[in-house]
Amino acid sequence: MTDPLPSWNDGLAKGAILDFVAQVTAEHSSTFVPPGDRIATFDNDGTLWCEHPMYGQAFFVFDRIRTLAPQHPEWQAQEPFASVLRGDIKAALAGGEQALMALVMATHAGMTHDEFTAIVQAWLATAKHPQTQRPFTEMVYQPMLELLAYLRANDFKTFIVSGGGVEFMRPWAEQVYGIPPEQVIGSSIKTQFELRDGQPTIVRLPELYFFDDKAGKPVAIQHYIGRRPIAAFGNSDGDLQMLQWATAGAGASLGLIVRHTDGDREFAYDTSPMGRLEQALVEAPQRGWVVVDMKTDWNRIFND
Amino acid sequence: MTDPLPSWNDGLAKGAILDFVAQVTAEHSSTFVPPGDRIATFDNDGTLWCEHPMYGQAFFVFDRIRTLAPQHPEWQAQEPFASVLRGDIKAALAGGEQALMALVMATHAGMTHDEFTAIVQAWLATAKHPQTQRPFTEMVYQPMLELLAYLRANDFKTFIVSGGGVEFMRPWAEQVYGIPPEQVIGSSIKTQFELRDGQPTIVRLPELYFFDDKAGKPVAIQHYIGRRPIAAFGNSDGDLQMLQWATAGAGASLGLIVRHTDGDREFAYDTSPMGRLEQALVEAPQRGWVVVDMKTDWNRIFND
Numbered sequence: 001m002t003d004p005l006p007s008w009n010d011g012l013a014k015g016a017i018l019d020f021v022a023q024v025t026a027e028h029s030s031t032f033v034p035p036g037d038r039i040a041t042f043d044n045d046g047t048l049w050c051e052h053p054m055y056g057q058a059f060f061v062f063d064r065i066r067t068l069a070p071q072h073p074e075w076q077a078q079e080p081f082a083s084v085l086r087g088d089i090k091a092a093l094a095g096g097e098q099a100l101m102a103l104v105m106a107t108h109a110g111m112t113h114d115e116f117t118a119i120v121q122a123w124l125a126t127a128k129h130p131q132t133q134r135p136f137t138e139m140v141y142q143p144m145l146e147l148l149a150y151l152r153a154n155d156f157k158t159f160i161v162s163g164g165g166v167e168f169m170r171p172w173a174e175q176v177y178g179i180p181p182e183q184v185i186g187s188s189i190k191t192q193f194e195l196r197d198g199q200p201t202i203v204r205l206p207e208l209y210f211f212d213d214k215a216g217k218p219v220a221i222q223h224y225i226g227r228r229p230i231a232a233f234g235n236s237d238g239d240l241q242m243l244q245w246a247t248a249g250a251g252a253s254l255g256l257i258v259r260h261t262d263g264d265r266e267f268a269y270d271t272s273p274m275g276r277l278e279q280a281l282v283e284a285p286q287r288g289w290v291v292v293d294m295k296t297d298w299n300r301i302f303n304d
Numbered sequence: 305m306t307d308p309l310p311s312w313n314d315g316l317a318k319g320a321i322l323d324f325v326a327q328v329t330a331e332h333s334s335t336f337v338p339p340g341d342r343i344a345t346f347d348n349d350g351t352l353w354c355e356h357p358m359y360g361q362a363f364f365v366f367d368r369i370r371t372l373a374p375q376h377p378e379w380q381a382q383e384p385f386a387s388v389l390r391g392d393i394k395a396a397l398a399g400g401e402q403a404l405m406a407l408v409m410a411t412h413a414g415m416t417h418d419e420f421t422a423i424v425q426a427w428l429a430t431a432k433h434p435q436t437q438r439p440f441t442e443m444v445y446q447p448m449l450e451l452l453a454y455l456r457a458n459d460f461k462t463f464i465v466s467g468g469g470v471e472f473m474r475p476w477a478e479q480v481y482g483i484p485p486e487q488v489i490g491s492s493i494k495t496q497f498e499l500r501d502g503q504p505t506i507v508r509l510p511e512l513y514f515f516d517d518k519a520g521k522p523v524a525i526q527h528y529i530g531r532r533p534i535a536a537f538g539n540s541d542g543d544l545q546m547l548q549w550a551t552a553g554a555g556a557s558l559g560l561i562v563r564h565t566d567g568d569r570e571f572a573y574d575t576s577p578m579g580r581l582e583q584a585l586v587e588a589p590q591r592g593w594v595v596v597d598m599k600t601d602w603n604r605i606f607n608d
Contacts, residue, residue: 036478036484039486113526157486166527166530167530170530174340180340180530181529181530181531182343182461182486182487182528182529182530182531183486184530188527191523191526191527192519192523193519193520193522193523193545193549195548199552200522200545200548200549200552202522202523202526202549215496215497216497218497218504218506219495219496219497219506222417222495222506223470223492223495224486224528225485225486226470226471226474226484226485226486226488227485227486241497241504244499244504245497245504245506248503248504
């Protein structure tokens with residue numbers, strides 16, 4: 001048998017994954033789960049791809065502000081835009097959620113759906129991670145790609161359930177993760193249907209619709225998927241409630257936390273400006289969740 | 305070759321369906337569509353199952369009001385509940401949208417997700433259509449079941465996009481239509497995640513979240529599915545914008561309207577208290593949509 005998870009070292013984490021899949025696929029066993037109910041949900045930032053020093057989508061926002069600045073001379077004197085244009089991200093984000101929303105709406109709304117998708121694709125084609133100089137879509141974790149493929153080979157349906165913007169992820173999630181658009185769940189802004197010269201169009205509006213984080217994740221899972229996952233994968237307290245929900249069903253389940261412990265090959269942090277891993281670590285042993293130590297559990301992090 | 309659509313008479317409608325599927329599945333042709341993009345969206349009420357004289361979900365609401373009445377003595381003097389309890393549905397609905405919402409919230413909110421699903425299942429197991437005395441889930445159109453199966457056999461992914469409540473449809477859509485919960489899109493109320501004695505729970509709240517009708521349908525399609533359907537099926541002006549959206553893409557597409565023309569075997573109406581078919585009929589020839597005449601196009605309506 002070929003090892004389905006070659007980038008995973010033998011150990012508790014890999015063993016727990018293999019055991020879980022064996023359990024739920026063993027026909028005539030009490031732990032068997034029919035294929036249709038094999039739902040697996042994955043956080044994205046920090047779980048499937050790198051989130052350090054900032055979310056990929058945050059780099060997108062700041063790049064877009066700079067690109068759009070010539071059309072917005074008023075931004076030179078208007079916060080949080082002025083700080084972004086001076087390169088002072090910390091000052092830009094000092095305005096808290098309101099500042100962040102202003103930046104998101106200025107870059108994510110006011111165009112059609114098709115236009116936004118083209119903007120994301122064009123940005124991804126040239127943008128580079130500041131430390132590695134690699135495209136963001138190459139900063140994905142090879143062990144997690146193997147895990148996604150392994151679960152699908154065992155008739156799991158794999159979903160992204162991310163705090164990131166759903167339409168920011170959809171243009172590349174299928175090519176990079178093998179996850180089609182209809183299995184990408186994320187945060188969203190309002191949209192509107194319009195006939196423009198008789199042509200149907202979806203227009204993106206500058207208003208938050210749904211924030212897919214923390215307690216929003218199980219709500220979204222029920223709302224979009226309609227059944228409880230039997231496996232969930234996250235890396236921060238933003239995934240706590242998703243992990244609770246996925247592992248509280250009657251049958252076999254798997255909760256897994258990716259812990260960033262490798263400062264040489266990736267980054268070492270539990271808490272960062274992007275989020276904190278604290279309560280989920282406390283609950284992990286109580287609820288039987290697997291904690292992946294990237295440094296020891298993964299023999300490869302990126303596909304070099 | 306076995307006829308994949310035996311309940312459809314030979315004619316324009318059946319021919320259009322067969323031609324469309326042949327076009328998009330013909331490899332190396334200019335009209336070929338890769339399997340992943342073969343998205344088909346179906347309205348439910350009046351398109352997949354009977355909506356006359358009222359939506360199945362409306363019968364559910366009124367039955368539930370009667371069932372819950374002993375716990376709500378105040379309803380005897382409170383509209384719209386008092387009218388429902390007197391059996392005067394017309395008077396109950398005279399209060400318009402506000403009355404309808406009061407009835408929906410009294411019957412759809414205030415319980416957990418699991419409790420609501422059990423309530424729907426118990427109701428479906430005993431409720432009967434008033435004219436046919438058949439269970440509502442047997443009031444589904446046999447030609448449409450064949451169409452769903454035919455499309456799936458040709459690698460289409462079939463979705464419901466209905467104005468009905470998503471959690472009212474999910475408990476039975478897979479068994480009746482072969483459509484799994486994650487491919488059911490509908491109207492919804494707000495929900496909330498709670499830990500109750502440490503047990504994760506989804507609670508249904510008495511507040512509308514999304515109304516999936518008219519211009520809401522293409523918005524929902526983009527929001528939940530993330531790509532434009534190439535086939536859409538409806539029966540009223542509530543489906544107009546979905547049909548516009550699905551058939552305005554660059555490649556081959558199919559828009560189809562089920563027209564209720566058979567007063568003997570089903571019901572004959574374009575406009576009813578449940579909705580109107582008017583503008584969609586006007587646009588059908590302009591936009592190349594197929595109009596199914598139930599009386600002449602279908603040799604069987606229900607599976608008897």
